[in-house]
Amino acid sequence: MSGALEASFDLLLGAALLWLAWHSVAAPQVLRRVAMFLVFGLLMALVWARLGAPDLALAEAAIGAGITSALLLGAGVATPHPDLDGAATRTTRSACGVPRPVLAVLCTLLGIGLALVMYATASTPAPAPSTAAVDAHVLGNPVTAVLLDFRGYDTLLELLVLLVALLGARVLGERLEPVPATAPPGGVAPMLDQLLAMSTPVLLLTALYVLWAGSDAPGGAFQAGALLAGLGVMYSLAGRLQPLAHTPHRLRLLLVLGVGAFALFACASLLWSPAPLTFPARGARALALTLDLALMISVAVTLVLLFLAAPGARIGRR
Amino acid sequence: MSGLDLLAVALVCAGCAFFLTGTLGLLRFPDPRARLHALTKADNVGLGLICAGLGVLDASVAGALKLALVWVLGMLASTLSAFLIARQETVRSGGQRR
Amino acid sequence: MSLWAYCATAAGLFAIGLYGLLAYSDFIQRLLAANIMVSAVFLYLIVTAASTATPPHPVPQAMVLTGIVVAVSVTALALVLVLVRCLRALPDDAAPRPQDTAGSADG
Numbered sequence: 001m002s003g004a005l006e007a008s009f010d011l012l013l014g015a016a017l018l019w020l021a022w023h024s025v026a027a028p029q030v031l032r033r034v035a036m037f038l039v040f041g042l043l044m045a046l047v048w049a050r051l052g053a054p055d056l057a058l059a060e061a062a063i064g065a066g067i068t069s070a071l072l073l074g075a076g077v078a079t080p081h082p083d084l085d086g087a088a089t090r091t092t093r094s095a096c097g098v099p100r101p102v103l104a105v106l107c108t109l110l111g112i113g114l115a116l117v118m119y120a121t122a123s124t125p126a127p128a129p130s131t132a133a134v135d136a137h138v139l140g141n142p143v144t145a146v147l148l149d150f151r152g153y154d155t156l157l158e159l160l161v162l163l164v165a166l167l168g169a170r171v172l173g174e175r176l177e178p179v180p181a182t183a184p185p186g187g188v189a190p191m192l193d194q195l196l197a198m199s200t201p202v203l204l205l206t207a208l209y210v211l212w213a214g215s216d217a218p219g220g221a222f223q224a225g226a227l228l229a230g231l232g233v234m235y236s237l238a239g240r241l242q243p244l245a246h247t248p249h250r251l252r253l254l255l256v257l258g259v260g261a262f263a264l265f266a267c268a269s270l271l272w273s274p275a276p277l278t279f280p281a282r283g284a285r286a287l288a289l290t291l292d293l294a295l296m297i298s299v300a301v302t303l304v305l306l307f308l309a310a311p312g313a314r315i316g317r318r
Numbered sequence: 319m320s321g322l323d324l325l326a327v328a329l330v331c332a333g334c335a336f337f338l339t340g341t342l343g344l345l346r347f348p349d350p351r352a353r354l355h356a357l358t359k360a361d362n363v364g365l366g367l368i369c370a371g372l373g374v375l376d377a378s379v380a381g382a383l384k385l386a387l388v389w390v391l392g393m394l395a396s397t398l399s400a401f402l403i404a405r406q407e408t409v410r411s412g413g414q415r416r
Numbered sequence: 417m418s419l420w421a422y423c424a425t426a427a428g429l430f431a432i433g434l435y436g437l438l439a440y441s442d443f444i445q446r447l448l449a450a451n452i453m454v455s456a457v458f459l460y461l462i463v464t465a466a467s468t469a470t471p472p473h474p475v476p477q478a479m480v481l482t483g484i485v486v487a488v489s490v491t492a493l494a495l496v497l498v499l500v501r502c503l504r505a506l507p508d509d510a511a512p513r514p515q516d517t518a519g520s521a522d523g
Contacts, residue, residue: 010418014425021429021452025436025445037448044455047422051462052471059481063488068451071488075495076444079502095441103439111431118423118460128468129475142474143481151478158482165489169496189405195398202391222485299485306492309499 013050017043030076034069041065054218055143058210062226067303070233074307138284140216147220148288152277156262159295162302163259170311174245192238203231211296215285221292225299232304235315243310251301251312258298261291322374329371336364350407358400365392422463429456443498447491454487 017040024036041064048057092099098106137145147155207227214220235241247255265287266276273280279287305313343356369389373382429452436449458480465472 007418007421010421014421014428017425018428018432021432024452025432025440025449030444033445033448037451040452040455044459047459048462051422051466053462053466053477053480056462056477056480056484059484063484064455068488068491071492071495072444072448075499079444079498094439095446096438098438100439103435107431107435107438110434111427113427114430115424115427118427118463119420122423122460122464122467123419125464125468128465128473131469131473134474142471143477146474146478147481151475154478154482158485161486162489165493168493172496172500189402191398191401195394198394199391220481222481303488303492306489306496309496 010050013043013047017047031073034073034076037072038065038069041069053143055141055214055220055223058218058223059220059226062223062230063303066230067226067233067307070230071307074309138279139288141214141218141220143218144214144220144288144292148291149279149284152262152265155295156259156266156277159258159262159298162299163255166255166302166305169306169309170247173309173311196234196238196240199234200231203227207231207296207300211292212289214292215288221295222299224292225296226303228296228300229303229307232300233307236304236308236313240315241304241308241313242316243308244312244314245310247312248314251305254297254301255305256298257294261294265291322377326371326374329367329374333364333367333371336360336367340364351404354400354404358396362389362393362396365389419463419467422459426456426459426463429453429459444495447494447498451487451491454483458483 020036020040020043024033024040027033027036042061044064045057045061048054048060092101094100094103096103131142134142134145134150137149139145139148207224210219210227211221211224212219214224232241262277269276269278269280272278305311337360340356340360343360344353347353347356366389369385373385376382376385433449433451433453433456436452437446440446440449461476461480462472465476
């Protein structure tokens with residue numbers, strides 16, 4: 001009985017995801033597509049929670065649904081998009097030359113084939129590697145332990161990817177005038193200031209809590225950084241974050257804080273171990289918290305600057 | 319299933335019924351302001367009932383307080399969204415914005 | 417956890433994303449489709465991890481977390497590119513203007 005109930009819940013979730021994905025790709029207006037994508041991201045977070053990965057659920061909701069949808073909506077509004085009318089949706093031409101019905105059939109066949117292959121490989125998997133080393137780690141949350149200790153190199157490179165994306169956006173964004181593109185036509189709503197006043201302490205506290213709890217419970221630096229980035233997006237929408245054409249020095253410091261902390265850690269860890277990026281025997285929790293804090297700040301500032309598509313920003317009314 | 323579990327299930331089902339009604343209003347009401355009525359009122363009550371049901375299942379004060387905070391934050395966000403959408407609708411239909 | 421339901425979902429998401437990527441010429445539509453394909457791959461990764469052990473093994477979870485952050489940075493950079501191109505900020509941009517491609521029916 002409970003097996004059938006679980007299966008029907010999974011089936012419902014999967015069907016909803018597929019429906020949302022289709023509309024996110026094929027709906028006529030940009031607004032509708034991005035809204036569908038937002039809900040798709042939130043349902044994905046539900047799927048992660050269902051599969052037993054709560055850190056991923058938090059990250060998907062904050063980064064995958066929240067920040068990505070904000071970015072897409074900002075760009076979708078700022079660039080010209082002709083709304084597809086009836087004739088446009090019934091066309092059979094496609095961008096790659098293959099007519100759309102043929103493409104649809106091919107993609108369906110590919111989907112069926114992929115499903116069979118995925119099911120075959122997932123139902124007869126190799127025996128899972130042992131998690132003994134991760135379970136014995138000082139940090140109680142295995143994902144944080146893997147991110148910071150066992151796969152610290154991957155996290156360092158991930159931070160570098162974020163930084164490189166920001167540098168690329170900065171170089172390109174220098175050609176754009178730093179227009180506060182988020183100003184609504186009627187001016188800023190007064191209620192937005194009230195909401196900012198109420199939600200700044202709440203979001204700050206929640207982000208710090210998620211950071212702190214990430215050592216032993218679901219949470220972590222990336223989720224906390226995304227929460228702070230959401231706060232920054234709200235500031236930008238309320239007109240209290242002005243994009244600048246240059247990056248102030250303090251902002252540069254905050255941007256490289258994450259990479260710098262990891263680089264320092266890599267060099268310092270040679271003092272107590274032949275391999276870099278190894279945690280010491282004592283002080284592991286304090287080190288993890290420091291690295292997480294630097295990570296959170298860097299991720300938050302980078303995401304806000306990517307949303308603004310400007311080299312720098314400062315808090316202040318226009 | 320104990321009495322507490324039954325109560326929790328009843329609360330969550332009632333919350334889902336409110337959400338269903340709100341979605342029905344979203345799909346069937348004629349203009350944006352009426353749809354906002356459906357969304358803000360019905361959905362927030364539904365959220366409150368679901369949070370109450372989950373709080374009953376959790377049976378701890380800390381968990382119940384956290385869920386109450388979730389409900390309050392949800393109401394804050396939906397209040398602001400509704401206000402902004404209604405304001406935009408006024409601007410779009412040529413009325414006086416305030 | 418129903419394995420076949422999630423495998424079917426992941427495969428279906430990948431197929432929908434691929435169709436959206438190939439069939440439409442609007443850049444943001446294609447970016448959305450690419451994001452959906454990314455989600456499909458992550459789903460398959462975690463489904464494989466979750467089918468062998470509960471809770472799922474932490475290394476694929478960390479990989480997917482890294483992947484989510486990388487996906488958002490790629491999306492952000494791509495959108496800045498789109499903004500710069502569409503607002504004609506690049507001086508020697510020989511690509512067709514958005515109005516020209518929008519004149520064709522499938523925008």
